[in-house]
Amino acid sequence: MTTAPAPALSVLDLVPVRTGQTSSQAVAASLALAARADELGLRRYWFAEHHNMPAVASTTPPVLTAAAAARTRRIRVGSGGVMLPNHSPLVVAEQFAALEALAPGRIDLGIGRAPGSDPVITQLLRMSGTTSDVERFPDHVRDITRLASPAGATVQFTSGGTYDVHATPAATGSPEVWLLGSSDYSAQLAASFGLPYVFANHFSGEGLERALGLYRSQYRPSEAHPEPRTFLTVNAIAAPTADEAEARALPQLRSMARLRTNQPMRPLETVEEAQAAPLDGMAQTIVDGMRAKWFVGTAADVAAQLRAFAARWQVDEVMLSPIAGSYENEPLDAAPGRVQTLELLVTELG
Template sequence: MNTPAPALSVLDLVPVRHAQTSSQAVTASLDVAQRADELGYRRYWFAEHHNMPAVASTTPPVLVAAAATRTSRIRVGSGGVMLPNHSPLIVAEQFAALEALAPGRIDLGLGRAPGSDPVITQLLRQSGTTSDVDRFPDHVRDIVAMASPEGATVRFTSGGTYDVHATPAATGAPEVWLLGSSDYSAQLAATLGLPYVFANHFSGEGLERALSLYRDQYRPSETHPEPRTFLTVNVVAAPTADEAEARALPQLRMMARLRTNKPLTALESIEQAQSAPMDPLAESFVASARQRWFVGTGDSVADELTAFAARHGVDEVMLSPVAGAYDAEPMDAATGRIQTLELVTAGVSARVG
C-alpha cells in the first residue's frame, strides 16, 4: 500500500536575479502564485526579509493582497511577518483587512527573528516598545484577540476598559501560525494552542526536537483542539536530474555567501553560477546544504517529499521553489519555479493514481 502523498503549499521569498528589476521579480512571483492556485496547492506564503539584493519579499501584507486578487481558491499569507519589527495593532489591522479582502483565505504566520542584519534591525525597530522581543508572547496574544470578530479589551490599572477591533465589523479572522527554527517558538505555540511551522528550509538542525516539544507540550485551544504543523523544504524539479542540479546551483551559491559572510548579490543566472569558481569553504557549504534539498525529476522529488512527510508525521509540505534561471529566460517570468510546481504536482498525482 502506497504512503499517502502530502498536501503541497508554497513559500516565496520573491527571488531577484542578476539584471532583474523589482517590478519584474514581483510580476514573476505573482505568476507563480496564480499557477499554484490553478494546480491545487493549499497555501501560498510570502516571507519577510530586508535589504537583501536577491530577495524582494520585504512587505508580506502588500504581496499577500496582490496575490489574493490574482487567485480564487488558495490560502495566501505570510511566512512570516517578523513581529518585533512591527506594532501588533498594525499587524492585526493589516491582516484583518486582508481577511475582509479574501474571506477564509488568509494566514498570518508570525516570527520572532529580525529578518536582516543588525543595522537594518535597528532601523526597523526605531519605534521603541514594539521592538521588545521579550514581549513577543503578549504581542501574539494581542494580535489574535484584536483580529478576531470579538476584538480585545484593554484594562486600565486605574479602572475601566477600552475595546479594540482591528476592523469595525469583522465576521472572520486570519489563521495565526507561529514560525521558528528553535525550541522557543515550538514551546510557545504549544502553550498558546496555535499551529506551528519549523523553518526547515533554512536550517534542518533541531527539527525532530522542535516537533516533539510542540506535540508533547500542546495545550488544546478552542480553535485548535489538536496540534497542527507542516514542514518547509527547498525544492527544484526539472525534466532531467542534470537540469534540476543546474537550476539549484544559483540559490545554493547565494546561501553559501550568506553563511560565509561574503558580500550578497542578486541571484546569478545558471550560466554565471556554473562558470564562477568557489573556494573550499563555499564548496563545503554547498555540498552540505544540497543534501537537505529535494532536487531531481518530478517523480523522484514527489517520492522523496512523501517519504519525508511520513517520517515526520505531517500531512502537508511547503515547497520553497528555488530553481534558478537561464540567461535566455524572460526577466518577468519564473520558468524554473513554475516548472518545479508543475512537475512535483504531476509526480504526486501519479503516486495517488
C-alpha cells in the same frame, strides 16, 4: 510495498531577484507563480519577510499577500512570516484583518520573532520603543489574535476603566494565526497557546525532531485548534532531468554560501553565471552540506522524497520553497524553473 500517501503541497516565496531583473519584474514573476499554484490546487502560498537583500524582494508580506489574493480564487495566501518584533501588533492586526475582509477564509498570518535582516536594518525597523522588545513576543502574539478577532480586545486601565479596540470595525472572521520558528522556543510557545506551528526546516533542518516533539507533547488544546497542527518547509527543485535540476539549484546554493561566509551579497546569478565561476574550498563545503538536505532531481525522485519526508515526520502538508534558478534566455518577468517545479510535482504526486 505500500506507497506513502502524497502530502498536500504549498509554497513559501521569498520573491527572488536575479541578475538584470528589476523589483517589478521579480514581483510579477512571483504573482504569476501564485496564480499558477492556485490553478494547480496547492493549499497555501506564503510570502517571507526579509530586508535589504539584493536577491530578495519579499520585504512586505501584507502588500504581496493582497496582490496575490487579488490574482487567485481558492488558495490560502499569507505571511511566512511577519517578523513581529519589527512591527506594532495593532498595525499587523489591522493589516491582516483588512486582508481577511478582502479574501474571507483565505488568509494566514504566520508570525516569527527573528529580525529578517542584519543588525543595522534591524535597528531601523525597531525604532518604535517597546514594540521591538523581543521578550514581549508572547504578549504581542496574544494581542494580535484578540485584536484581529470579531470580538476585538479590551484594554484595562490601572484606574479601573476599559477601552475596546478592534483591528477592523465589523469583522466576520479572522486570519488563521501560525507561529513559525527554527528553535524550541516557538514550538513551546505555539503549544502553550494552542496554535498551529511550522518549523522552518528549509533553513537548515537542525533541531527538527526536538522541536516537533516538544510541540506535540506539550500541546494545550484550544477552542479553534483542539489538536496540534503542523507542516514542514523544504527547498525543492524538480526538472525533466536530474542534470537540469542540479544546474537550477546552483544560483541559490551559491547565494547561501556567500551569506554564510560573510561575502558581499548580490542578485541571484543566472545558471550560466553560477556554472562559470568556481567556488573556493570553504564555500564548496557549505554548498555540498546544504545540497544534501535539499530535494533536487526529476519529478519522480523529488516526489518520492516528499512522500517519505511527510511520512517520516507525520505531516500531511509540505511547503515548498521552489528555489529553481533561471537561465539567461528566460523572461525576466517570469520564473519558468519555479513554475516547472510545481507543475511536475503536482502531476507526479497526483
